[in-house]
Structure formats: C-alpha cells, structure tokens
Amino acid sequence: MELGVHSNERVSTLYRKFGTAIYSRCRRLLKDDALAEDATQEVFVRVHKHIESAPDDATALAWIYRISTNYCLNQIRDRSRQAEPTAPDEMPEHGDNASPEVDLLDRGTAMKLIRRAPEKLQEVALLYYVDGLEQEQVASTLGISRRTVINRLQEFVDRSKKFVNREGAS
Amino acid sequence: MNASLLSRGHLSSEAIDLLLLAALSPPEANEAKQHLDGCDECRGRWTELNADKQRFEQFVFARTLPKVEARVAESRAGFFERFKLRILIPVLSVAAAAGVVASMGPGTQTEDDVYVGIKGSADASLEVFAVRGAGGGVFPVTPGVTLQPKDRIGFMVNPAVAKYLMVASRDGAGVFSVYHPFGAQQSQPVAPAKVKVELPTKVELDATLGAERVVAVLSDEPVTAQQVEAALEADPANPKLPGVRFISTEFIKVAP
Numbered sequence: 311m312e313l314g315v316h317s318n319e320r321v322s323t324l325y326r327k328f329g330t331a332i333y334s335r336c337r338r339l340l341k342d343d344a345l346a347e348d349a350t351q352e353v354f355v356r357v358h359k360h361i362e363s364a365p366d367d368a369t370a371l372a373w374i375y376r377i378s379t380n381y382c383l384n385q386i387r388d389r390s391r392q393a394e395p396t397a398p399d400e401m402p403e404h405g406d407n408a409s410p411e412v413d414l415l416d417r418g419t420a421m422k423l424i425r426r427a428p429e430k431l432q433e434v435a436l437l438y439y440v441d442g443l444e445q446e447q448v449a450s451t452l453g454i455s456r457r458t459v460i461n462r463l464q465e466f467v468d469r470s471k472k473f474v475n476r477e478g479a480s
Numbered sequence: 481m482n483a484s485l486l487s488r489g490h491l492s493s494e495a496i497d498l499l500l501l502a503a504l505s506p507p508e509a510n511e512a513k514q515h516l517d518g519c520d521e522c523r524g525r526w527t528e529l530n531a532d533k534q535r536f537e538q539f540v541f542a543r544t545l546p547k548v549e550a551r552v553a554e555s556r557a558g559f560f561e562r563f564k565l566r567i568l569i570p571v572l573s574v575a576a577a578a579g580v581v582a583s584m585g586p587g588t589q590t591e592d593d594v595y596v597g598i599k600g601s602a603d604a605s606l607e608v609f610a611v612r613g614a615g616g617g618v619f620p621v622t623p624g625v626t627l628q629p630k631d632r633i634g635f636m637v638n639p640a641v642a643k644y645l646m647v648a649s650r651d652g653a654g655v656f657s658v659y660h661p662f663g664a665q666q667s668q669p670v671a672p673a674k675v676k677v678e679l680p681t682k683v684e685l686d687a688t689l690g691a692e693r694v695v696a697v698l699s700d701e702p703v704t705a706q707q708v709e710a711a712l713e714a715d716p717a718n719p720k721l722p723g724v725r726f727i728s729t730e731f732i733k734v735a736p
Binding site for chain 2: 318319321322323325326327328329330331333334335337338343347350351354355358368371372375417440441442443444447
C-alpha cells in the first residue's frame, strides 16, 4: 500500500529502532541512569522537531548521535556551572612516563577531560576520542574542515596537558 | 553503513551499536565479530553497550515509548490536534451518543470466545476519524461510511488494561498493513490507560477501492503481524487469536 505516514510515527519508529543506542550513549555521557532516560526522551523530541531533515534509517543513527551529543554536552555544561570543585580522586592519573596525549587514547580519561573543555572543543574531542571517528569523519559530521578538526584536537590536548599538570601539582 | 568499521584500529561506537542492533550487513557483521574476538578493548565496550541494551529493553523501553509519543504529539500539534478541541470532540460525542463508534457499534466489535487474556477490558475501544482535503473538517469513520483515496485517517484507542497494541488493516484488495506502529512486525507495548488516547499515527489512504477493515489488536503478550494477518485472512469480519482481543470497524473506499 502507498501510504503517507505522519512524522510522529516516524519518530516512534526511530525510537523503537535506535532508542537503545541513544540511551546507551546518553548513559555513557551523563553517567546517570535517570538522566540518561530523560535525555533519551528529549533527544527524540528534538528528532521530531527536525524530522523533515532526517536521513533514511540506514544513516539515521549518526544523525541522532549528533543530536544526543549536543543535548548531553549541554546538560554536562549546565551541571558543571553548578558543580563543586573536582575531587582529586576523579582526576586522571598520570605516571611519570605517561604523557597526556597517550592517556587521551583512553575513553574514560578523555571523557573526564571533555567535561572540562571549552564548548567548541567538546564535540570534536568526543567524536574523535570517545566515538572513535577518524579526523575526516569528524570534519564531515560537524561540517568543518579537517584542518579545523586538527587544530581543535591539538588545542584540546594542550589544554588538557595544562589541566593535568596543574591538578597533578596541587 | 558505508564508512569503514575500523577507526585507528578499533570499532567505532556507531559500528558497535549497529552490530548490536543487527543493522550491519552480513559481511560487515562478520568483520566486526572477528575484530571483537581479537580485541579486548572493543569486546569490553561491546559488553558494556550490550548490558545497556538489555537494560533499555527490559526496563526502559516499555515505560518511555508512550512518554515519547505523548511528548511528540504535544510538541507539534498535527492536523487532527488542531481541530480536536473545536471539532473532533463534539463530533465524536455526537457519534458516541448515537452508538456508532467502533467499540459500541453493533457488529463492529469482536468479543470472541478465545479471548481470555485481558481481564476488565470491557471499556477497550477503537475509534477511527478522518479528514478530507486541506483544511477539511474531522469526521468519525463509522460502519458504512465512505472514504476516498488521499483521505487521512487517525485512531483513538482505549487500551483498557491491555499491555500490547497494534492497529492493522485489510484493504479492499486483501492487502494487509500495520498502521500502528506503522510497519511494525509485532504489537508494541502500550501503557494501560483506561481512557481513550489518540495514537500518533496518521495514515493517508491509497487508491485501492472497496471495503477496508481496521482492527485494534489488544493483548497481554506481543502478537506478530503475521499472526494478525493470518487471522484476518481466515475471517476478516471476526478474526480470532488466543489471548487477543480484536476490535474492528469497516469503511468503504470509493473513487471521488
């Protein structure tokens, strides 16, 4: 049958198909079950707002990833404005021979540093270090040049190094 | 998925998610599984994501799907919603008083003997309503009402205490379709409501003419589209499945 389907139904279909992946992503970013559940719902409400530009189901996950990333990073930023100073045991640990760049290859460490990074660096760092995208893919996803991606990653590493050194000395 | 599965020697988050969702092609899935076998880091992430998936499917999905659908319905009022307060409710009230909604209309509700699954489901109901043309008014679809191609229909369902719902159709050519959740392979969780709720699904009718039967399928356990199709094929006017309650209505589709 040739049927037109209301956008609400498309969102329901996407939720049934990708809700679990987005919930998992929100849970990893927010590190809180209840917040992740709420965030997942908010993400799909936002999906509905932009449903006209949604790609087909084969590539929709990456698109919804982006929406969930923006939402969760905003949540993290909102929370960090009210956050207390980070406890020392939450800081990344660095041995004498380990450089921050090497440690950033660890997703957990990268996530802790991303939470403290400037807004413009967060998304690039998250896509690169946490999602494991290549620089070209990060550039394509964000609609920026690869050079910009490289610059922002370098800035992220430099800032993180200063942060770790400062916190490590305290 | 077009991009390479591996990025800097590891599976990307998207690749692992797609593997868990069984959304990779068979060759890609094989490649990803082979990598998992030899990569402790990726296998650890797969295990973590799989645990999230299990948690979501067991504890989160059924509770949140109705909330998402309700939020979506609220966030952007569709054409039915725009008319509902001014037109639909009065129209349906008149229709209900006349005993013409599907749950009340004579011959439109299937109280089959095999239904044993849902206690206290006497208030369950299905109402179909339609809009014709741009800016046309909403009218209830009652037994014998004629609709036309491109008319848009929507559904109000009281699931009562049922836990799973599907709205399906068998058109004049005998073609089976699942209208809600659209295209689903089985019925989906629904929050027991005991009140009528408007489903987010709106369907534009195609050009197939003749009698089309629409059924709400209510049950305590998931029912597959294949089971519902077979039941409608066997007896369109009185479909039966163990543990399932069918509420049905029929309309005639004619050329404009």
